[in-house]
Amino acid sequence: MATQNTKTLARAMMAPSVLLLLVWMIVPLAMTLWFSFQNYNLLDPTQTGFAGLFNYEFFYTDPAFFQSIWNTLVIVGGVLLITVVGGIAIALLLDQPIFGQGIVRILIISPFFVMPPVAALIWKNMIMHPGYGVLGDINRFFGFEPVDWFARYPLFSIVVIVAWQWLPFATLILLTALQSLDGEQKEAAEMDGANFLNRFIYLVLPHLARAITVVILIQTIFLLGVYAEILVTTNGGPGYASTNLAFLIYRTALLGYDVGGASAGGIIAVVLANIVAFFLMRAVGKNLDR
Amino acid sequence: MARSVTTKHKVIATIAAWVVALIIFFPILYTIITSLKTEPEAIAGFNLIPSFTLESYITVQTQRDYFTPFMNSVIISVGSTILALIVAIPAAWAMAFSPTKRTKGILMWMLSTKMMPAVAVLVPIYLLFRDFGLLDSRIGLTVMLMLINLPIVVWMLYTYFREIPGEILEAARMDGAGLWQEIVHVLTPMAVPGIASTLLLNIILAWNESFWTIRLSTTNAAPLTAFIASFSSPQGLFWAKLSAASTMAIAPILILGWFSQKQLVRGLTFGAVK
Numbered sequence: 118m119a120t121q122n123t124k125t126l127a128r129a130m131m132a133p134s135v136l137l138l139l140v141w142m143i144v145p146l147a148m149t150l151w152f153s154f155q156n157y158n159l160l161d162p163t164q165t166g167f168a169g170l171f172n173y174e175f176f177y178t179d180p181a182f183f184q185s186i187w188n189t190l191v192i193v194g195g196v197l198l199i200t201v202v203g204g205i206a207i208a209l210l211l212d213q214p215i216f217g218q219g220i221v222r223i224l225i226i227s228p229f230f231v232m233p234p235v236a237a238l239i240w241k242n243m244i245m246h247p248g249y250g251v252l253g254d255i256n257r258f259f260g261f262e263p264v265d266w267f268a269r270y271p272l273f274s275i276v277v278i279v280a281w282q283w284l285p286f287a288t289l290i291l292l293t294a295l296q297s298l299d300g301e302q303k304e305a306a307e308m309d310g311a312n313f314l315n316r317f318i319y320l321v322l323p324h325l326a327r328a329i330t331v332v333i334l335i336q337t338i339f340l341l342g343v344y345a346e347i348l349v350t351t352n353g354g355p356g357y358a359s360t361n362l363a364f365l366i367y368r369t370a371l372l373g374y375d376v377g378g379a380s381a382g383g384i385i386a387v388v389l390a391n392i393v394a395f396f397l398m399r400a401v402g403k404n405l406d407r
Numbered sequence: 408m409a410r411s412v413t414t415k416h417k418v419i420a421t422i423a424a425w426v427v428a429l430i431i432f433f434p435i436l437y438t439i440i441t442s443l444k445t446e447p448e449a450i451a452g453f454n455l456i457p458s459f460t461l462e463s464y465i466t467v468q469t470q471r472d473y474f475t476p477f478m479n480s481v482i483i484s485v486g487s488t489i490l491a492l493i494v495a496i497p498a499a500w501a502m503a504f505s506p507t508k509r510t511k512g513i514l515m516w517m518l519s520t521k522m523m524p525a526v527a528v529l530v531p532i533y534l535l536f537r538d539f540g541l542l543d544s545r546i547g548l549t550v551m552l553m554l555i556n557l558p559i560v561v562w563m564l565y566t567y568f569r570e571i572p573g574e575i576l577e578a579a580r581m582d583g584a585g586l587w588q589e590i591v592h593v594l595t596p597m598a599v600p601g602i603a604s605t606l607l608l609n610i611i612l613a614w615n616e617s618f619w620t621i622r623l624s625t626t627n628a629a630p631l632t633a634f635i636a637s638f639s640s641p642q643g644l645f646w647a648k649l650s651a652a653s654t655m656a657i658a659p660i661l662i663l664g665w666f667s668q669k670q671l672v673r674g675l676t677f678g679a680v681k
Contacts, residue, residue: 126586127505130497134561135513137494141554142520148531207427213420223665224428227435230664232615234636235653239434241639242649243441249646251437254453284431286671290680293672331676342524345617345632349639363526370530371622383527394522398515 146387152380159374172381176369181357182382185365188272192361193340195276196283197333203280204287204332205325209317211288212295229285233345240278241267241350271351271359278346283339287332294328295321334397341390362386435657442650449646463651473655476634482545483620483630484613487552488606491560494553496602499564500590504576514565517558525555525618536623545628548620552613560609563674567601604670607663611671614660631656 153172156164176182207225215221228236245266247253253263266274298321306316342363347353353360353368360368366386370379429436441449442464443457467473502510532551533542541547571594579593617632624633635656638649664671672680 123505123586124507127501127507130501131513133494134498134517134557137554138517138520138557141557142523145528145531145535146523148534149528152530210420210424210427213424214417215421215424216417217421217425221424221428222668224432226664226668226671227432227661229671230611230615230661231435231657232632232635232660233617234621234632234639235656236434238635238638238649239438239653242646243437244434249450251453258453281431281434286675289668290672290676294680328680331680335675338522342526342618344526345621345636348621349636352639363524366526367529367622371533376530376534379530383524383530386524387527390522390524390527394519397522398519 149380149383149387152376153384155377155380157376157380159376161374172377173385175378176381176385181360181365184357185360185362188357188359189341189361189363191272192276192279192343193337195273196280196340197336199276199280200283200287200336201329201332203284204291205329207284207288208291208295209321211292226285226289228281229283229289231282233282234349236282237278237346237349240274240281245274267351268355271355275343275346275350275359278350279340279343282346283336286336290328290332291325294325298324334393337393338390338397341386341393362389435661438650439654441647442654444647444650446645446647449650463647464655467648467652467655471634471652473634473652476629476631477655479545479548479624479628480614480630480632483548483552483628484610486545486549487556487613488560488609490549490553491557491609492564492602492606495557495560495564499561499568500594502561502565503568503571504573514562517561521555521558529622532619533622542623543625543628548623548628548630551619551623552616555616555619556609556612559612559674560605563605563608563670564601566673567604568598570601571597604667605674607667608670608674611660611664611667 154167154169156166156171158164211218211221211225231239242250244250245252247263247265250263252266256263264270302320303316306320311319343361344363344367347359347361347364351359353364357365362382363386366379366382369375369382373379437455440455440457443459443461444454445458445460445462448454448458502514536542536547539547575593575597576589579589584593614630615632617636620630620632621636624630629637635652638645638652
């Protein structure tokens with residue numbers, strides 16, 4: 118009887134969280150799905166009724182759509198490449214005995230706590246501004262023309278900013294994983310005469326495999342939705358040169374007032390995110406069984 | 408046999424690590440330095456020594472009213488975190504101490520709600536907020552961020568609670584403690600560190616959330632994320648003022664963040680890396 122009571126109580130304790138998340142998941146998503154099949158424009162009340170697949174067709178045939186998918190992939194891929202490779206390198210460095218380890222760690226982790234609009238504005242104005250930024254000053258010092266980064270290389274500039282924000286995250290997780298590597302194994306490998314490269318490939322990298330997977334998957338979820346960094350730097354331009362899928366949907370919905378079209382885009386984004394989520398759930402799920 | 412570390416090796420590693428750390432930290436450092444310059448100084452080329460004037464900080468407060476968005480940020484991030492904790496603590500508790508066959512499934516499902524791209528539900532949320540008069544309201548944003556972070560809060564608490572040994576519970580039960588006594592006298596003291604870590608990490612996440620806070624607020628409820636985003640178009644000489652506003656926006660959370668490095672790894676990887 119006591120256990121029956123406990124079970125009922127346990128259910129009651131879980132109910133608020135489960136119900137809230139259930140509503141939060143189902144209601145807006147169902148609305149998005151519904152709108153995606155409707156003619157619905159906030160500025161034009163005469164447009165109503167069932168639209169069939171028109172909104173999907175509209176989104177799909179928009180040349181900006183493929184550009185935005187491509188830009189999304191470039192941002193995700195570029196940032197992952199920089200943060201994982203850089204993160205492994207820095208984690209290996211921090212795993213060495215060094216003076217002032219604590220302060221070095223604090224300095225390296227800091228960008229992660231900088232809110233996206235601040236990070237983007239700092240880079241835009243203090244670092245990459247052709248007139249007053251530090252990179253411009255450096256160029257002038259060596260006698261080169263300063264580069265107008267956001268006009269010439271908008272997507273690359275955004276990748277740099279986002280990578281700067283996520284490099285600390287990758288470093289910290291990889292360092293944590295690295296520090297759990299068995300010291301005796303390292304010693305044994307060293308005594309057997311394995312050089313640094315061999316130790317790295319056959320001992321360290323396999324040990325880091327799981328942490329790397331986790332870094333890639335979690336960052337991908339956040340990187341698919343990069344928004345504020347684009348908003349305050351290039352605003353998606355020039356043209357659509359730095360518009361990713363998230364930003365395109367925002368443009369369609371709140372600047373174009375096209376609810377139907379934006380909703381179709383939203384459903385496409387959900388499908389993309391689900392593909393990523395599937396792999397993440399498997400990785401995290403395995404850990405639960407341990 | 409201990410690994411012998413030569414001093415030379417340590418010195419080289421130290422120099423390399425400090426160079427990397429200073430490069431990564433440089434944009435923040437330079438922003439802090441620039442915030443202490445006058446406007447003409449700020450655009451006069453590269454210079455690491457400011458005149459240590461607080462002029463820009465004063466201007467940001469008097470002309471742009473920094474304090475209101477700052478309070479909004481505090482209310483929204485702390486409020487949403489506390490709301491989430493109130494809802495999540497019982498749930499995580501039940502899952503950690505009375506697990507059933509379905510517990511794992513429920514946890515995974517909660518995590519999956521976190522994967523939903525925000526932008527996919529922008530339109531319905533925006534319309535719902537408009538129809539319920541929640542646009543640009545602190546309550547609306549607080550509830551929104553509570554829902555967004557709820558899965559992470561449940562997960563973090565769950566991973567902490569799971570580490571509390573079950574034997575202690577059994578011993579308390581043998582002594583005739585009821586569930587309520589169990590919670591108040593035995594488990595709460597052991598759970599407080601985990602709850603504190605969760606609180607800290609979620610305030611940080613809520614403080615920096617920059618999609619919903621920017622889109623669902625305009626003036627009254629605008630937190631620092633929206634306040635800073637409004638600086639995106641330069642108005643005349645504004646480098647020092649931008650730096651002062653940025654410094655004030657990130658300083659509180661940077662300091663909180665330094666204290667929460669370990670929890671960060673655990674919380675953001677859902678316990679997969681510790």
